[in-house]
Amino acid sequence: MNPSSDRPKHRRRLSLESEGLLGWLFVAPSLIVIGLIIAYPLFLTVYLSFLNINLLRPKAPVKFVGLDNFIWLFTKADWFWKAFGNSVVLTFGSIALLLLVGIPVALALNRNIPGKKLIRSITILPWAVPTVVAAIMWVWAFNAELGWVNKMLVSTGIFKHGIPWLGDTKTSMLAVIIAHVWKQLPFVVLVLLAGLQSIPTELREAARVDGAGAIAEFFHVTLPGLRYVIWVIVILRTIWTFNWFDYVYLMTGGGPADSTLTLPIMVYKTNFMTFRVSQASAIAAFMMLILIILIVIFTHVQQRTAFD
Amino acid sequence: MKRLRQTLILGIIMLLLAGLASAQTITLEFWEGPPREGMYEALEIAIQAFKEKHPNVQFNITQVPWAQFAEKFQMGSITGNLPDISDAYASLAQSLYGQGITMPLNDVVEDIGWDKFSEWTQKLMMMDGDVIGIPYINPPHVLWYRKDLFEEKGLDVPKTWSEWLHAAKELTIDTDGDGKPDIYGMLQYLYDTEPQAITNLMYTSGASTFDENGNVAINSPAMKASVDFLKEIWKYSQPGAASATQNDARILFMAGHGAMIATSVSLAAVMAEQAPELRDKIGVAPIPKWEEYDGPWTGTAAYNWWVVSNSTEHPELIKDFLRTFFDPEVYLKYSQTTYRGWLPVLLPTQQDPEFFNHPRIAPYADYFKVALEVSPGSVSIGQEYGSNMYGGLVDAEGVYKGIVERAVLNNWPTERVVQWAEDRVNEIVESY
Numbered sequence: 146m147n148p149s150s151d152r153p154k155h156r157r158r159l160s161l162e163s164e165g166l167l168g169w170l171f172v173a174p175s176l177i178v179i180g181l182i183i184a185y186p187l188f189l190t191v192y193l194s195f196l197n198i199n200l201l202r203p204k205a206p207v208k209f210v211g212l213d214n215f216i217w218l219f220t221k222a223d224w225f226w227k228a229f230g231n232s233v234v235l236t237f238g239s240i241a242l243l244l245l246v247g248i249p250v251a252l253a254l255n256r257n258i259p260g261k262k263l264i265r266s267i268t269i270l271p272w273a274v275p276t277v278v279a280a281i282m283w284v285w286a287f288n289a290e291l292g293w294v295n296k297m298l299v300s301t302g303i304f305k306h307g308i309p310w311l312g313d314t315k316t317s318m319l320a321v322i323i324a325h326v327w328k329q330l331p332f333v334v335l336v337l338l339a340g341l342q343s344i345p346t347e348l349r350e351a352a353r354v355d356g357a358g359a360i361a362e363f364f365h366v367t368l369p370g371l372r373y374v375i376w377v378i379v380i381l382r383t384i385w386t387f388n389w390f391d392y393v394y395l396m397t398g399g400g401p402a403d404s405t406l407t408l409p410i411m412v413y414k415t416n417f418m419t420f421r422v423s424q425a426s427a428i429a430a431f432m433m434l435i436l437i438i439l440i441v442i443f444t445h446v447q448q449r450t451a452f453d
Numbered sequence: 454m455k456r457l458r459q460t461l462i463l464g465i466i467m468l469l470l471a472g473l474a475s476a477q478t479i480t481l482e483f484w485e486g487p488p489r490e491g492m493y494e495a496l497e498i499a500i501q502a503f504k505e506k507h508p509n510v511q512f513n514i515t516q517v518p519w520a521q522f523a524e525k526f527q528m529g530s531i532t533g534n535l536p537d538i539s540d541a542y543a544s545l546a547q548s549l550y551g552q553g554i555t556m557p558l559n560d561v562v563e564d565i566g567w568d569k570f571s572e573w574t575q576k577l578m579m580m581d582g583d584v585i586g587i588p589y590i591n592p593p594h595v596l597w598y599r600k601d602l603f604e605e606k607g608l609d610v611p612k613t614w615s616e617w618l619h620a621a622k623e624l625t626i627d628t629d630g631d632g633k634p635d636i637y638g639m640l641q642y643l644y645d646t647e648p649q650a651i652t653n654l655m656y657t658s659g660a661s662t663f664d665e666n667g668n669v670a671i672n673s674p675a676m677k678a679s680v681d682f683l684k685e686i687w688k689y690s691q692p693g694a695a696s697a698t699q700n701d702a703r704i705l706f707m708a709g710h711g712a713m714i715a716t717s718v719s720l721a722a723v724m725a726e727q728a729p730e731l732r733d734k735i736g737v738a739p740i741p742k743w744e745e746y747d748g749p750w751t752g753t754a755a756y757n758w759w760v761v762s763n764s765t766e767h768p769e770l771i772k773d774f775l776r777t778f779f780d781p782e783v784y785l786k787y788s789q790t791t792y793r794g795w796l797p798v799l800l801p802t803q804q805d806p807e808f809f810n811h812p813r814i815a816p817y818a819d820y821f822k823v824a825l826e827v828s829p830g831s832v833s834i835g836q837e838y839g840s841n842m843y844g845g846l847v848d849a850e851g852v853y854k855g856i857v858e859r860a861v862l863n864n865w866p867t868e869r870v871v872q873w874a875e876d877r878v879n880e881i882v883e884s885y
Contacts, residue, residue, distance in 0.1 A: 201551050289691065290710055307692070394645075
């Protein structure tokens with residue numbers, strides 16, 4: 146046995162171990178912060194959803210109730226399926242409209258048009274408007290008597306009389322989606338613009354040389370080039386809009402007749418207005434589960450499309 | 454040398470005394486609602502009066518939006534960051550007491566004098582024999598109407614529901630002949646926690662959510678009459694009323710788009726600030742009553758309360774602050790200075806000519822006199838027979854709002870609406 150032959154290996158192992166340890170030491174602060182501000186509340190929410198905490202019954206013993214809160218949610222909470230449906234309509238309706246409006250706007254801003262920088266700056270403005278201000282602004286914009294939306298529609302002859310956009314169960318969700326699209330359009334346009342600028346100009350030139358018109362170029366070069374960016378938008382906006390609370394609550398409070406009631410509004414009401422903490426946690430945990438499922442599906446589909 | 458020693462000793466003693474004095478400075482945490490005209494100036498009057506007795510006490514005031522009080526208290530009770538004293542509304546005062554967050558104040562009311570509060574205010578502040586907080590102002594709901602429009606149409610101010618409905622119908626006017634009203638007879642609103650469209654009718658018909666013994670009593674002839682009447686009068690409200698906030702409806706009223714609105718008398722403050730020229734065009738009357746109801750003038754109450762945290766380290770100081778606040782002289786000055794329409798709850802102040810003669814109050818004194826006639830009979834939502842844990846919850850669970858939505862948006866038959874309400878209230882009571 147030659148002890149000297151073992152020495153370098155031993156030193157190498159020690160060094161790797163030290164490197165690994167050092168790496169963990171470097172990421173430890175971030176991990177601790179993430180653990181405290183993300184993982185802990187997340188697990189706490191799930192944990193609470195299996196208990197029976199109701200702050201109006203402080204003397205009642207806290208006990209494990211299994212799936213009782215979820216059973217209540219699915220079978221007894223008469224608003225639940227309506228709120229879930231509204232959340233889905235709001236999320237995918239606004240994403241669809243954001244892309245429908247956002248892509249042409251991004252394409253226009255990607256061209257060399259006069260005043261491009263100014264127009265880009267103006268496009269970002271809605272994003273800079275505080276949510277409360279934007280919500281109040283849109284409430285008044287949709288007002289049947291004084292709102293500019295109705296005045297515009299009446300003056301152009303589209304409507305004979307103004308309609309109460311937010312006061313009618315048939316139009317309230319559409320009005321909320323329009324207001325949401327206005328507020329979030331800058332984000333979508335900026336991301337799409339970044340995507341457009343990453344498409345090599347050679348590809349477009351080659352398509353034109355091959356005789357492709359503007360429409361063919363859009364469908365065969367631009368849109369495929371934006372595919373990954375669009376996935377990012379869809380995933381991020383799904384998470385954000387599904388969890389979206391303040392704007393909808395400020396605009397409608399979930400009404401009229403629950404037509405804009407969403408799951409985040411019910412989490413708020415159940416927790417902070419009726420103090421049923423565990424039931425509110427069950428709604429939040431359900432939302433988390435739905436989002437995880439959606440993200441897994443999106444990611445899977447996106448990877449398959451990328452492979453194809 | 455001796456002189457130097459004496460100077461040093463004196464210096465040390467002074468430093469110790471200064472340190473001792475600063476150590477004795479007490480800071481009391483105070484949560485108060487968002488600022489309104491005169492509100493904080495008025496509070497300062499009470500604080501200064503208190504500081505004359507306790508110069509070492511300071512108040513650290515935190516402004517809390519009304520919608521965030523419950524949330525902030527809930528978080529505070531978990532993290533231990535609760536105020537010593539806070540503003541509150543009826544359902545919050547009840548839920549905080551129910552959760553053991555606030556302390557009973559029987560001794561304070563004893564010192565102020567029970568007889569200074571109306572019988573109903575006394576009932577409201579009590580729960581299970583304890584004073585759960587002290588209501589300190591009340592801007593009750595009254596009927597605001599356009600005098601000029603009533604005169605043009607030769608209508609009297611309505612006192613009964615049938616007169617009210619007739620006036621609403623007559624005063625829904627298409628001024629430009631385009632087939633759509635430009636003035637609506639009765640402006641309505643129904644934002645999330647503003648169900649006064651139905652509660653004002655409930656109280657002016659004698660309907661109630663619970664009876665004197667706390668049993669569910671919402672399915673009653675008076676309640677059915679309220680729903681029937683709501684369906685009728687809603688026809689003369691502005692489009693989109695079902696999503697309007699009270700503030701939206703008030704703006705429409707001041708902009709001339711409505712002939713009547715039932716809202717808190719504190720609209721006087723908004724008018725004074727934004728449209729003083731409307732003063733002579735607008736009148737105030739009690740909300741009309743159902744023909745079969747012979748009770749007092751009434752409407753929805755909107756009391757603000759003081760509540761004291763159980764966790765305060767200075768309960769005696771806080772209680773002394775409340776005694777100072779309700780001292781007749783201090784309270785009169787407070788009432789004259791605070792947000793106009795936040796009317797005094799102490800009976801002697803309500804009857805004090807000095808209150809009505811004050812330059813801020815005098816221009817609107819006729820409004821306030823009507824509201825003070827209504828005030829003793831006005832009812833906090835869901836608390837028809839005094840404080841109970843469930844009244845606020847029934848509101849928070851959206852039952853009253855749900856009644857309006859089902860009656861006027863979903864066109865449910867009245868029987869079905871009232872049955873639904875009864876079932877929901879029973880469910881809520883059972884689940885707590």
